[in-house]
Amino acid sequence: MLNFFVKKGFLLDEQMLNFFSQLRDKEVAERIIEKIKNVSNERIITKSFIDKNLNKIQDVFSSLEEEKKKVVERFFVNLSLNIEIRKESYVEEKKEEKEEISANNLKIILPNIIPAKKISVEDFVNHFRNRYIEIKQILQDRSELQNLTSLDKIHGQKQNISVIVLISGKRITKNKNILLEVEDLTGTGLALINHNKPELYEKAKDIVMDEIVGLKCSGSREMLFVNDIVWPNAAIYEKKKSEKECYALFTSDLHVGSDRFLEENFLKFIDWINGKINHKEEVNKIKYLFIVGDTVDGVGIYPGQENLLAIKDIKKQYEKLAELLGKIRKDIRIVMCPGQHDAVRVAEPQPVIGDDYASPLYKLKNLTLVTNPCYVSLVEGFNVLMYHGASFHGVINDIESLRTSNPYERPTMVVKELLKRRHLAPSHSSVVYIPNEKDSLFIRRIPDIVTTGEIHRADVDSYNNILLIANSCWQEQTPYEEKVGNQPDPCKVPMLNLKTREIKILDFS
Ligand SMILES: [Fe+2]
Structure with missing residues (x-):
């Protein structure tokens, strides 16, 4: 067996050599090598490597005769690895995320948006099964969890x-x-x-x-x-910093079209970006503007909304939005995702805002439209997770310590709970979503920055070196917010210095 692996360019540690020697099955060994080549560049097969990749290799064992299955199970139990070869076969890992390289060297990872289809119970079962497998992989590496068993x-x-x-x-x-x-x-x-x-x-x-x-x-x-x-938790060990000084601005919840849209303030913000007010050198170094959903107010979002709309036609709302964003200087890359008020489906992941309702946006060369949620990697090395935040209300309701500590004043507190759970909507009832074999709300990559909207208050904090940037809005308090007692804090714009990681909150109110 050892010779066999060496010829194929692999080394085995003692435990795995024992395993393969007892199994005496070159065909299985060959198939495992093929699997390993697909998932990693690793050339030394150790127990911990097998442990981490168990779900990718275990279906190799499903076709074995009963006697050999027993050998595998006994061996894996002795190594305290949980193998599931008698259960239904695992869903093969599918490449269900798209990577796109966009202008300005942004790398964007979008969730796979499944076209409309009838969703069955089976789809939810697969969704949760795969979510379980992915989160289990994180948890099983945690040293606190000794003697793991099923x-x-x-x-x-x-x-x-x-x-x-x-x-x-x-x-x-x-x-x-x-x-x-x-x-x-x-x-x-x-x-x-x-x-x-x-x-x-x-x-x-x-x-x-x-x-x-x-x-x-x-x-x-x-x-x-x-x-x-x-909990699975998320942490970053390297605090990334850009070599060159440059800045990113964060905003959300413009609600263009609402009669409470604060257009004058938004225009003041644009003038400032364009260097027309209190021009400081840092303004020239602004490179990115992230807009995290609820870009327009939409129509028919809630009963009686038409009475609160200044622009009652959704296409005209996007026309107005395009006109405003079109005033922003062209060297700033704008990255924009939808929220519940935008003209896309409410169920997450939400697709990019389409040209069916928002064709004028497609004429803006410095605008990149992305899904909600979405990962955006900057050339400066930062990975930004954009998520509008529809799940926040459900999450606040479900987590007692959060509910009782004023999360609407400090929305980053909600984000911390999500990072701890590695999921943007941990409960089935947190948000409306489309089940998918690759759960698009699972926080698969640990971001350097998480930026959110929805709560209409700017708030910045950090969690295990991950920067949390919750955004304000450009809409005055709505009757609904008044009724539920939420006090928005409009026209505040967090500005991040990518070289120093310092964040300032600019005020255009
Ligand atoms: Fe909003």
Whole structure:
């Protein structure tokens, strides 16, 4: 076996050599090599490499005869790797994201926008199965999660094991404990968080439906007693900085067409960008303007909206928007995604604003239209995640510690919770979405910057070195906002110095 792998250009560590020697199947070895070549440049096959790529190779074992399947299972269990070769075959990883290189050397990664079709329960099942697999891959590398096992492998009473589960139910018992219904790809179970562990209990209160977490626990298949909860989390270790001094501006929620659209202030902002007001040298160094959705107010978005519209025709709203954006100097690259008020489907991922309603935008050479959400990589090395934020209201409602700490004043607090969960809408009910084999709301790449809209208040913060930039708006308080008590803070524009990472909030009110 060793010779076989060496001839193919691969080395094996001791554990994997033992594995392949026991399996004695060159055909399987050959297929695994092919799989590995597809997913990585790695040439040393170790246990941890196999662990990380298990879901990509395990279907190789599905066709084995029963005896050999047993060898594989026994071996993997001994290595404390969870292999699933008897279950339904995994959905093959599909390339469902498009990479586009746009003008100004922006690299844009768009989610695959599935054309309209009838969505079945099966589509949601696949969506969650694949979300589970992707988040599990992150969690299984976490050192806190010792003795990882799957639910169907828990026999008898166990101490100090870990499971990676999706939360399918959560309630408070008569004794004031939190009882979770959990599931993985092998089965379902119950997990209890005792109210006598106050620190853990506080953490557990924030668990939301459908999210995927690691649980450190003891107990049996019938009842697991949780000792700790591990979220997938996101962190950046290298604080990227541009070599040259240049700036990025962030805004959202223009709501052009609304009778509350603050056109004069927006024009003042454009004049400032164009160097017509208080001209400072930094103005010349502005390179990007991100507009994170709700670019127009739209029509028919909510009952009675027509009474609050200055422009009642959606095409005319986009015409006006194009006229305004057209005034911005051409060396600034504008990157713009839609929000719920734009003329695209509400279900996420939202496609780019189309030329059916917004053809004048297509004449602007310095405008790049992107999906919501979307990753944009800048030549300066920064990866920007743009997400308008339709899920925020649901997320605020679901997470107790968030709900009780004024998130509408500090929208970046919501973004922190999403990064912790590596998902832009963790619960099925957080947002309207189209299920996809590649979950487009999973935070697959850890961004350097997350920029959002929706809450109509500018707020900046950072989370594990990820810059969080929530945007203000260009619309006065609407009757709806007044009714629910949300105080917008319009006309504030965060400006990021990509060389120093310093952020200033400009005020055009
Ligand atoms: Fe908005």
